[in-house]
Amino acid sequence: MNPVSDVPMTASSAAHPRTAQRLLLAVACWFDSDAGGPEDAGDDRIDWARAVPFFAIHAACLGVLWVGVSATALEVALGMYALRMFAITGFYHRYFSHKAFRTSRTVQFLFALFGAMSVQRGPLWWAAHHRNHHRHADTEHDPHSPLYRGFFWSHMGWFLTRRGFRTDAASIPDLMRYPELRLLDRFDILVPVATAVGLFLVGDLLATVAPGLHTDGAQLLIWGFFVSTVVLFHVTVTINSLAHRYGSRRFDTRDNSRNNALLALLTFGEGWHNNHHHFPGAARQGFRWWEFDLTYYGLRGLAALGLIWDLKPVPVALKRMH
Numbered sequence: 001m002n003p004v005s006d007v008p009m010t011a012s013s014a015a016h017p018r019t020a021q022r023l024l025l026a027v028a029c030w031f032d033s034d035a036g037g038p039e040d041a042g043d044d045r046i047d048w049a050r051a052v053p054f055f056a057i058h059a060a061c062l063g064v065l066w067v068g069v070s071a072t073a074l075e076v077a078l079g080m081y082a083l084r085m086f087a088i089t090g091f092y093h094r095y096f097s098h099k100a101f102r103t104s105r106t107v108q109f110l111f112a113l114f115g116a117m118s119v120q121r122g123p124l125w126w127a128a129h130h131r132n133h134h135r136h137a138d139t140e141h142d143p144h145s146p147l148y149r150g151f152f153w154s155h156m157g158w159f160l161t162r163r164g165f166r167t168d169a170a171s172i173p174d175l176m177r178y179p180e181l182r183l184l185d186r187f188d189i190l191v192p193v194a195t196a197v198g199l200f201l202v203g204d205l206l207a208t209v210a211p212g213l214h215t216d217g218a219q220l221l222i223w224g225f226f227v228s229t230v231v232l233f234h235v236t237v238t239i240n241s242l243a244h245r246y247g248s249r250r251f252d253t254r255d256n257s258r259n260n261a262l263l264a265l266l267t268f269g270e271g272w273h274n275n276h277h278h279f280p281g282a283a284r285q286g287f288r289w290w291e292f293d294l295t296y297y298g299l300r301g302l303a304a305l306g307l308i309w310d311l312k313p314v315p316v317a318l319k320r321m322h
Contacts, residue, residue, distance in 0.1 A: 022049070023049050026047060026049035026050040026052075027049070029050050029165065030050065030052075030053055030189060031187070031189055032186060032187060033121075033122075033125075033165065033167070033185065033186055033187070033188055034186050043161065043162035043163050044161045044162075044163055044164075045161060045162060046157060046160045046161055047160065047161060047162045047165065048160075050160075050162075050165060051160045053189070054160065057119065057226055057229060057230060058230055060222065060226040061222070061226050061227050061230055063218070063221075063222040063226065064222055064223065064227065066218075067216075067218045067219040067222050067223075068219065069219070069223065070213065070214040070215045070219065071213075071214075072206070072213040072214065072215040072220075073215050073219045073220060073222075073223035073224065074223065076199070076215075076220055076223060076224040076228075077223040077224050077227055077228040077231075078228075080117075080199075080224050080225070080228040080229075080232075081228045081231060081232050083114060083117075084114060084115070084117055084118040084228075084229075084232055085118075085232060085235075085236070085267065085268050086114075086268060086294075086295060086298050087111050087114035087115040087117070087118065088115055088118055088120060088126075088232075088236060089267060089268050089269065089270050089295040090111070090268075090295045090298060090299055091108075091111035091112065091114070091115055091123070092112075092115045092120070092123055092126045092127065092130075093126075093130065093270070094283055094285075094295065094299070095108070095111070096112075096123045096124075096126065096127040096175060097126070097127040097130040097131055098280050098281055099174075099281070100281060100282060100283040100311065100312050101283050101299065101303070101308050101309065101310055101311040101312065102308065102309055102310045103307065103308040103309070104307075105178070107302075107307050107308065108178075108181075109178075109180050109181070112180075112181060112184055113184070113191060116184050116188060116191035116192070117191055117192060117195045118192075118229065118232055118233070118236075119192045119229050119233065120233065120236065121159075121185070121188050122167070122181070122184045122185030122186070122188045123175070123181055123184060123185065124167050124169075124172055124175050124176065124181055124182065124184075124185040125167040125185055125188070127171075127172050127175060128167050128168040128169070128171040128172045129143055129144075129159070129164075129168070131171045131172065132168060132171055133240075134277070134280055135171075137253075137254070137255035137257070137277060138244060138254075138255035138256050138257075143158050143159075143164065144158040144159075144240040144241075145244065146240070146241050146242075146244050146245055147244065147256060151241050154237075154240045154241040154244070155234075155237050155238070155240060155241035156237060158240075167185055192225075192229075195225060196221060196225045196226075199217075199220045199221050199224040199225050200217040200218070200220065200221040201217065202217075202220060203215050203216050203217035203218070203219055203220030203221065203224075204216060204217035206220075235266045235267055236267065236270075238263055238266070238267070239263065239267060239270050239271065239273060242260065242263060243257065243258050243260050243263055243270075243271060243273040244256045244257055244258065244273070245258065246258060246260055247259045247260035247261075247263075247271070247273070247274070248260075248274070249274050250274055250275065250278075250287075251274055251275070251277075251278035253274060253277045253278050255277055257273045257274045257276070257277035258273055258274050259271065259272050259273060259274045259275060259291075260273065261291075261292075264285075264286065264291065264292060264293070265292060268293070268294040268295040268298075269284075269285050269286055269291075269292065269293030269294055269295040269296055270285065270295070272285040272286045272287065272291050272293065273285075275287045275291070278318075279314060279315070279318060281312050282312050282313060282314045283296060283299055283311040283312050283313070284296040284311075284313070284314055287314050287318075299311060
């Protein structure tokens with residue numbers, strides 16, 4: 001008789017292996033987003049272990065206290081913000097989510113890479129969640145409506161959950177056929193890590209060949225990657241948390257979307273959110289000449305270069321009606 005094996009397992013002792021397994025799975029998902037199982041499909045609990053990298057990026061911003069600041073670091077941070085914001089708004093949103101224009105497979109992948117540098121997951125994940133947002137806007141099925149779960153949930157809580165981490169492949173069959181996009185989506189940590197390493201190496205090189213710029217590897221890493229990424233993230237998600245609360249409503253849409261000029265300025269045109277929810281297929285979200293839409297102007301520039309084409313316009317009849 002084995003006295004050890006005959007000891008009944010308590011609920012507490014059984015929970016410990018499950019907790020350890022959950023932690024190991026969360027760590028695995030840092031590197032391979034497909035490591036999560038289908039059992040997470042309906043789980044709206046925040047997965048704190050898997051969210052560690054998200055909070056670590058915020059904590060790393062405190063590095064400014066040690067690395068200082070320079071004009072070069074600020075310029076790089078601003079440039080990284082602008083490049084990645086355009087990739088998110090022009091391609092993750094208007095192209096991958098809404099097919100507001102056409103482009104080649106090469107340009108599609110190039111801007112998917114730029115978008116992946118933003119640490120806002122891969123293009124498939126982003127587009128799937130956004131399509132579900134439009135499908136269920138401001139209902140209980142909306143992934144991030146502030147009307148149902150409040151500011152924190154709509155701003156950041158929703159995507160830190162086990163359900164939120166998953167990519168809903170059924171919502172993006174048109175994009176799932178590209179293996180390179182699936183690769184970006186599955187290993188979404190690779191591009192941000194490569195970006196961070198690249199910025200450090202550039203800063204380290206500048207410290208040697210151009211000391212007059214007063215920067216180095218650590219400074220460019222902190223400002224160009226961590227600070228720029230955190231600001232980019234929080235500005236981007238204000239469209240979820242604030243643009244469904246504050247602003248004006250030109251169109252009587254079935255949701256609570258609003259036009260907000262300040263958010264439009266910060267997000268390169270995304271703040272004309274009521275316009276967008278009324279006619280989401282347009283490449284332009286600022287429907288009036290005075291509604292500044294920097295993303296649209298950038299897309300027009302790419303179209304002039306022949307890199308994209310068939311930009312879907314705002315219907316003339318729609319402009320005349322309002």
